Amino acid sequence: MLDENTIKIVKSTAPVLQEHSQEIGERFYELLFSRVPDLYNMFNQTNQKRGFQQGALAYGVYLAGANIDNLQAIESMVERVTEKHRALGVQPEQYPIVGETLLEAVKDVLGEAATDEVIDAWGKAYKAIADIFMDREAKLYQETEKQPGGWIGIRPFYVEKKVKESDVITSFYLKPKDGKPIPSYQPGQYLTIQADIDGEKYFHMRHYSLSDAPNKDYFRISVKQEDAQGMAPAGIVSNYLHNEISEGDTLAIAAPAGDFTVKTEELPIVLLSGGVGITPMMSMFNTLVENHSEREITFIHAAENSTVHAMREHVENLAEENQNVTSFVCYANPTEEDRSKHRYDKEGFIDLDWLQTVLSDNQKDFYFCGPFPFLKAINHALQKWGVPKERRTYELFSPISTIEDA
Template structure:
């Protein structure tokens, strides 16, 4: 337990860390990679170049500090991070160096304002939070290893099929090279791929949502090829998978992880996705029609147009085969052929007025996934409609953040 004085100091200085979050994050990663270069492979270097990872780290530290006297308030964040840590293979012995580096970054950025009292308080707070993470991750490691077919670390899978789903999305059907049992997973979870790319000094690890219902034969991920755009470089791992990995090739994979999963409640469910955010919602849809045929399901997907819209025909077939499934598509930049053939239900983006026109009411469970602007827009629309937080569930592909952040 932290003493009252420590809690007071941490809570009062948390806003200062938030104010300087980007600078602290940048300094932290600069120091960390210099001290422990082997950790380089755990972080998405595109997010590093864009400054996303740096800001997310320090913002997470701020949230922990601001809620240090009631960490239950950030339980969902903690669960999400521990799932990712388990998937990446984070070890207890890595926490001390991370803590030392973080405190040094705070000192370097804040200078004389980072008094001994402040640093001592944050050191105690970090250790208390680290212990929570270590304990939860230990439980996850044990649960993962003990389930039928479970494993810790990486396991070799071969690409059984590589299927083009759209101009930018390709599915990879993965089977274990050892031929042994595949552990089950929950719809909405993801796999972590370790890519060993020729010419790269370090391995690169990425999370990709499983895009099919759990089964005993294979895992499927559906990956968007991230091309260069504005200030963002091409996605190193997505392009590697699209351009260099072929059927028969092997990949090192960590066991399924993630907390974006369907609740056991039986009320109607709405699956909303934008772009490649369709991958976890597709897994959910396929799972629901197999296991919960009486539950009312509304599937809504937003894409630029039919050329980049993956798995459209499959969703249409399910909506035709199952009377409890209704599907809608929204295209922000439809092609002329899309217009001629009326391939979409709405031109433009998904908004509250349109949602209210196609949904009977807001008494439903909402699950949504896609780019951060999409998530923020959907979350805000659902809030305005009065959907409580416990019925607004989302998966964020970016590093840790919150949709409530301005």
């Protein structure tokens, strides 16, 4: 239990950490990797180069500090982060070095403003928060291992089938090499791949959404090949999977994880996706249809055009076969063939005016996934329409912690 003075200091200095969040994050990772280089194995090095993880880390610290007297307010963040920690194999003994390094980074960035009193208060706060994380992660490890077909750590799977879904997205059907059962999972969750790539000093861990309904004898992930764009480097693991992994090859997999799941079964449901954000939506969509859900289901996908639109025919077929399913397509830059064959319902981006023409009302549960600008635009439109926060559920593929304040 933290004393009142500690809580007061942490809450009053949290905005200062937020103001310097990117600098603190950069200094933290610089120090951490110099002391424990093996942790490179655990972090997405592409996101490190893009600067995403640095800002996300310090933002999370700020959020915890700002709510240190009401940690229930950050329950959703705790759930999201601990799911990732379990998938990555984070252990309790790693928390002390992280805490020490974080406090040193705060001192280095804030200088004289980081007095002994401030650092002592944040040290106590970090321990309280770390205890919450470790307790939750211990339960996740137990639950994962005890479920039928479950396992902890890495398990070898082979690629039974590799299917090209579009010019940029390919599906990988994965089966366990030991031939034993695999666990079920919640639609919307992800697998974690540990890739040991020739020429790379460290192995790489990546999360990829499961893109089919659970309770099959395989897992399916659908991966977008990420090319270099401007200053952003190419995706190391996505290119490895697309270009170097063939049918029959082995991948090291951690058990399904994630908190982006369908949480209610009452209202009509709207699944909104942009680009490769279609992957967790396919898992939700296929599950709802296979379970003969009576909910009104609206599937809306946005893409550049048909060349990069994955699984279009599958969605169209299910919409035709099920009276409770409706699907819509938005293309930002349709091809001439897209136009002549009427392959889309809207040219341009999804906006509130258009949503209000295809949806009868806003009394629905909205789930959305895609690039950061897409998520922010959809969230803003739904807010403007009066959809309450509890009926707006989204998944971010990057470590940016929120779309509310960004």
